[in-house]
Amino acid sequence: MSTRSAPPGTTTLITTPTFARFSPEPWRLLDEAGAGPLRPCPDAALPGAELRERIAGVDALIVGMDPVTADVIAAADRLKVIAKHGVGVDTIDLAAARAHGIQVVCAPGSNSRAVAEFTFGLILDCARRITASHEQVVRGGWPKLFGPELAGRTLAVIGFGRIGRLLTGYALAFGMRVIAHDPYVDAQDVAAQGARAASLDDCLAEADVVSLHLPADPSAGPLLDGRRLAALKQGAILVNAARGGLVDETALAKLLVDGHIGAAALDAFAGEPLGDSPLRTAPNVLLTSHMAACSQEANRDMGVMVTEDVIRVLAGETPLRPAV
Structure with missing residues (x-):
């Protein structure tokens, strides 16, 4: 069991509807760390405008194919880490994240x-x-x-x-x-x-x-x-x-x-x-509908991997799998 804890009042916004679909472990890790997860969007990635509205007051963001643009990042007043629930981070503006001191992590090899x-x-x-x-x-x-x-x-x-x-x-x-x-x-x-x-x-x-x-x-x-x-x-x-x-x-x-x-x-x-x-x-x-990575095993592994790194960043530690 992890002993790392997020600061009190921490909130994690999870927009990918497939997060931890086949394993309760990522949810358990977030709960035990006090990372305050908000449940994902039920059926699709969030539109950019809605993501910008919801990002205020969020400390950690776990996304799937959502476009995390410079506008979204600029609207994030507390964001410390963006986690890609997957491998490719081409939908995330890495330069904007770096400019705002936000860590970006992913799950290499998971799928x-x-x-x-x-x-x-x-x-x-x-x-x-x-x-x-x-x-x-x-x-x-x-x-x-x-x-x-x-x-x-x-x-x-x-x-x-x-x-x-x-x-x-x-x-x-x-x-x-x-x-x-x-x-x-x-x-x-x-x-x-x-x-x-x-x-x-x-x-x-x-x-x-x-x-x-x-x-x-x-x-x-x-x-x-x-x-x-x-x-x-x-x-x-x-x-x-x-x-x-x-x-x-x-x-x-x-x-x-x-x-x-x-x-x-x-x-x-x-x-x-x-x-x-x-x-x-x-x-x-x-x-086919961009589903090559959709195995039950990959879903479990990528959920655990990104959750571990989110908790590490929120606890003030270096992530194990930085995107860059």
């Missing part, structure tokens, strides 16, 4: 296995057209849909961190060849995982399946723009369970319609929830 397993499921679905068959059977059809076996095919893993390495292991177990691109990982490290390091352009040209596992840079535009998408092999499969800004969705939809890209599966989009997107009507596409 890596969940995302890697989900991603490989998307690859299997795209290759063997499982969901496509289901949809036709539900409508009364009985199709025999053919697709390639994965053994002997080449998977390109773009971003070779925890998730990319786990995915590599799954692919190798299915008999796939794996090439990987990550400018921050040494080629020998890639080789030690059973993959071969390659440039981004070589990965796109060689791969039968391309899977993205890296953060997006909004200032740089999509990593896979129209030109790079067109450089994929005829009939290649594209999977993105990372960040929506990585892919030019309009260009992807066109290449799916043209048949140049054989199939695509996306769990992340430039705008969420997905609005009036050409991907909705594109053929051979599988769209």
Whole structure:
């Protein structure tokens, strides 16, 4: 049991509706530390205007996909720590947080296995057209849909961190060849995982399946723009369970319609929830609701990890998992 305590009158605002859904442990930790948790929004991230209104008088903030902008941070008169209930902190203005002396923490590694397993499921679905068959059977059809076996095919893993390495292991177990691109990982490290390091352009040209596992840079535009998408092999499969800004969705939809890209599966989009997107009507596409990280185990682990660091910061200690 933790002996750390928050100062009297401490309030923690929790906006993510999935916080501690599968474990009471994070709630218990907050209660025992006297961190005064406020229950989460029931079904969605808080709009920016509402978050700005509710942030006054709050000492700790635990968020999911809520945009924590400079305006939100400026409205926080007591805020000491922002915790991302997850891994990516691209929805949080880190510079504004630093300027106000606010710590930002997250839960690195907590959902890596969940995302890697989900991603490989998307690859299997795209290759063997499982969901496509289901949809036709539900409508009364009985199709025999053919697709390639994965053994002997080449998977390109773009971003070779925890998730990319786990995915590599799954692919190798299915008999796939794996090439990987990550400018921050040494080629020998890639080789030690059973993959071969390659440039981004070589990965796109060689791969039968391309899977993205890296953060997006909004200032740089999509990593896979129209030109790079067109450089994929005829009939290649594209999977993105990372960040929506990585892919030019309009260009992807066109290449799916043209048949140049054989199939695509996306769990992340430039705008969420997905609005009036050409991907909705594109053929051979599988769209899921940014749920790759939604395993029961990941939910438990990320809740405990961010709660521990929130309590540490509120108690005047250094967090174990700072975002920067």
